[in-house]
Amino acid sequence: MKETREKALGRTTRPRVFLFWYSSSVADYTEQHAKSGIDTELPSIECWPNQFPGYEISVAMPEFTSICPKTGLPDFGTITVCYRPDKLCLELKSLKGYFTAYRNLGIFYENAVNRILRDIVKACQPVSIKVTGDFSTRGGMRSVIEAEYPSPSTPSSGR
Template sequence: MKREASGRKQRTTKLGYNERHARSGITAPLPDIETFPNQFKGYEITIEIPEYTAICPKTNLPDFGTVTVHYMPDQECLELKSLKMYIHAYRNLGIFYENAVNRILQDVVKACRPVWARVTGTFAARGGLRSVIEAKYP
């Protein structure tokens, strides 16, 4: 175990991943997702974003995938241009798949307070493995 600057012990795995890698990108500043007033009730919205890209915080290699946001709006709907700018902000951000999907869900819920929401990340194969991550609200 190594010690962080704070003196706290930092757990490191055999592959060299540590807490700094695990937390990378979770609290990074990102553009706000804007909304507009919803006019109807009881319907669902699915938004596919096939050009998601970010950076692996350990290797600094690019990650690619499709992020799908599926939700039932309540009072507000997500404004698509601001959502696009929000997602594009991940391009140079070091963040793991799991953290990105959960962060996107958190930010979507914060922006529009949906009845329910689901964010799915389907990430491109790398090294013979493909990951699909899903986070749900509530």
């Protein structure tokens, strides 16, 4: 009886709706979306000479914002940078300007975290660094992206 009423109203069942949504949404992603923002020019990150060895610095930007290149909607999150400086330390005012430049940049947040890592490593050559992006829930899912330098070694397969 319910099926007959659903057909009379022209409604489809949930699995068909999901399959339509899934196939059409995945197909709409392009190489242009994937590469968006990766090589866009951003403000430089300045550094100053480190005076002490062997310590760690953690910096958090709790109001990080970027734009989804596919939907144009804002992505909100907290970016945390934990690094062990070598010869240079990050200058915080320039780092804040760098982070703020993402506000109008179309970039997937997975790419944003990896780009931040790349740009900071290029600026100050730390002994080690971990960049974490903890992004606000969207569509019932929260994402945490982590990128490290040097890259953690891949476990050997025993061969």
